Every structure is written in C-alpha cells, then in structure tokens.
Amino acid sequence: MQEAIEVVVVEDDPTVREAVGAYLRANGYAVSSFGDGVSARTALRDTVPDVVIVDRMLPGISGDELCRDLRSFSDVPIMLLTALGQVEDRIEGFEFGVDDYLAKPFSLRELLMRVGALVRRSQVTQAAVGEVRAGVFAIDPLRRRVWVRGEEIALTGREYDLLHFLVRNQGRPLGREEILREAWGWSFGEASTVTVHVRRLREKIEEDPRDPVHLRTEWGVGYRFSAEGDRS
Structure with missing residues (x-):
C-alpha cells in the first residue's frame, strides 16, 4: 500500500486550519497542523513532509521568516497563504523561496x-533518467540535484524546474509565458514570477549575476540559456 503524501499546515486561525486539514485528509493526504511558526519550525527540523502550507501572518515568527528558515535547509515545496493580493506582495513571497501562493479567501x-x-512537480515520474551534462552544468533528475562548475548548488523546487527546462532548451529564446506553461505547468500566472526566479537563479549559477553569461535576457522575447557561457 502506498504511503499517504504528508502535508504540514501552519495557520493560526483555527477555523481555517481545521478546514484545510479536514479537506486534505478527506482527499487522502496525511496532515500535521500547527498554530504558530515557532512550534512548526521546531517540528520541521525533525520531519520531511511532501508539502508545507504556511500562513504569512503568524504569531511568534512570521510566515516569511519561517519560509526563509525552512528554505535554508530544505527544498520541500512551500505554499504561502496570504491576505495580501497585490503583485508586489506575491513577488516578495517568491523572493524568500516559496513555490506557490494562494490569496485569502480561497477555495478548498x-x-x-x-x-x-x-507534489507532481517534486516527484520524478520518468521511468529511466540519467545525469544530464551541459557545459559547466550537471543535473541528476532522479535526485533533483545540480552541480555548477563541479560544485553542488541548493535550488528550490521551482528553481530546479526552471533550470532543467532551460538546459533542455538551451540556445532557444524562451518567452515568460512559455516558461510558466512548460516549466511549471501553469495555464495562467504572473509573468513577473518568471523574472523573480530568473534573478534568483542567476545569483546561484552565474559568477557575476550582474553580467550573466549563461542566463541572458532576450529583449522583447524573454530569456536564452547557454550552458557554455555566451557574452554576445
């Protein structure tokens, strides 16, 4: 029998916390719930769930701080629940490593x-996968690990999906909408989300993120990736 997928819910509103937990359990998930960031942070140091759902406004430590801390040692997918719906607020969430957001009030x-x-994006579904090598990059799709110039780098789940998509399509100009659709499986979304993740990825793979040679901007189109490095 296949083990249930584990979800951690961190939400201080007991009504929302109980509703989310009950709905996920009714759909086959195993759920652990916490009402504050401090207890959740302690528990997450000792457990590795499949997904973490975090409310942005938490007592003790904020959801932002919890996400930053979690991202420092884990690449578990994080969904941020927020009452703030402005584009700038959503971008800020992606800046500290969340993979998705959902604005309140939301549909269960x-x-x-x-x-x-x-969950689907974080699981490897290919029957046979081998290490991908391209220029200074090496990718292990089975373990979702990446090395650049021989040094392993830590990527969030969304950053990994973006880099893997770029490597598979190197040399070809890629629009932001195509990246949203093909790399992350979104049928809709903010193009600014791609911009944020490109900037974060450059900080991890480029020797000088201000003068990138691998992940270059194609003005009026989007981005073009070169595994070898391209200054043209």
Missing part, C-alpha cells in the same frame, strides 16, 4: 489542486 478545491501540482 483550488488549494487541493495546487497541492497536487506541487
């Missing part, structure tokens, strides 16, 4: 679909 059905999408 939509939350379920988004959790499922995060």
Whole structure:
C-alpha cells in the first residue's frame, strides 16, 4: 500500500486550519497542523513532509521568516497563504523561496489542486533518467540535484524546474509565458514570477549575476540559456 503524501499546515486561525486539514485528509493526504511558526519550525527540523502550507501572518515568527528558515535547509515545496493580493506582495513571497501562493479567501478545491501540482512537480515520474551534462552544468533528475562548475548548488523546487527546462532548451529564446506553461505547468500566472526566479537563479549559477553569461535576457522575447557561457 502506498504511503499517504504528508502535508504540514501552519495557520493560526483555527477555523481555517481545521478546514484545510479536514479537506486534505478527506482527499487522502496525511496532515500535521500547527498554530504558530515557532512550534512548526521546531517540528520541521525533525520531519520531511511532501508539502508545507504556511500562513504569512503568524504569531511568534512570521510566515516569511519561517519560509526563509525552512528554505535554508530544505527544498520541500512551500505554499504561502496570504491576505495580501497585490503583485508586489506575491513577488516578495517568491523572493524568500516559496513555490506557490494562494490569496485569502480561497477555495478548498483550488488549494487541493495546487497541492497536487506541487507534489507532481517534486516527484520524478520518468521511468529511466540519467545525469544530464551541459557545459559547466550537471543535473541528476532522479535526485533533483545540480552541480555548477563541479560544485553542488541548493535550488528550490521551482528553481530546479526552471533550470532543467532551460538546459533542455538551451540556445532557444524562451518567452515568460512559455516558461510558466512548460516549466511549471501553469495555464495562467504572473509573468513577473518568471523574472523573480530568473534573478534568483542567476545569483546561484552565474559568477557575476550582474553580467550573466549563461542566463541572458532576450529583449522583447524573454530569456536564452547557454550552458557554455555566451557574452554576445
């Protein structure tokens, strides 16, 4: 029998916390719930769930701080629940490493679909995968690990999916909408999300992120990736 997918829910509103937990359990997930960031942070040091759902406004430590701390030692997919719906607020969430967000009030059905999408993206479904080598990059799709110039780098789940997509399509100009659709499986979304993740990825793979040679901007189109490095 296949083990249930484990989800950690961190939400200080007991009504929301109980509703989310009950709905996910009714759909086959194993759920652990916490009402504050401090207890959740302690627990997450000792457990490795499949998805973490975090409310942005938490007592003790904020959801932002919890996500930053979690991202420092884990690449578990993180969904941020926020009452703030402005584009700038959503971008800020991606800056500190979340993989998806959901603005309150939200539909439990939509939350379920988004959790499922995060799980699918984090699992390797290919029957046979081998290490991918391209220039200074080496990717192990089975373990979702990446090396640049021989040094392993830590990527979030969304950053990994972006880099893997870029490597598979190196040399070809890629639009932001195509990246949203093909790399992350989004049928809709903010193009600015791609911009944020490109900037974060450059900070990890480029020797000088201000003068990138691997992940270059194609003005009016999007981005073009070169594994060898390109200054033209």
